[in-house]
Amino acid sequence: MSGELSSLGRYSGPATLILASLAEGPQHGYSLTKDIEEFAGIYLAPGTLYAALDRLVELGLIEGLEPVGRRRPYKLTAFGASTLKAHLEAQRTVIETGLRRLTGAWATS
Secondary structure (H helix, E strand, C coil): CCHHHHCCHHHHHHHHHHHHHHCCCCECHHHHHHHHHHHHCCCCCHHHHHHHHHHHHHHCCEEECCCECCECCEEECHHHHHHHHHHHHHHHHHHHHHHHHHCCCCCCC
16 A cells, blocks of 8 residues: 555655645645645645645545635545554654664764
């Protein structure tokens, strides 16, 4: 399952951020941008955001909802949630390993 995000290559970063944002509930593009800036400190330019949204829809990880005015909200699918969970669990292993390895000679107090 986490292979779905890995298959995105250099685009897996924006995809992970978008899926994590949508895990809280449906959002439109501007709302996603602001939420991602808030929780990750990363600004996704509109071109990056909308290209990633299109790829995620194609993979079945998210789906677009009926537009509300000029804004189109997106929501996480069940497949997207399980894929995100598997991807984040794999990343947790990398993070924990890196932090554990830094506790030796590189430790800073």
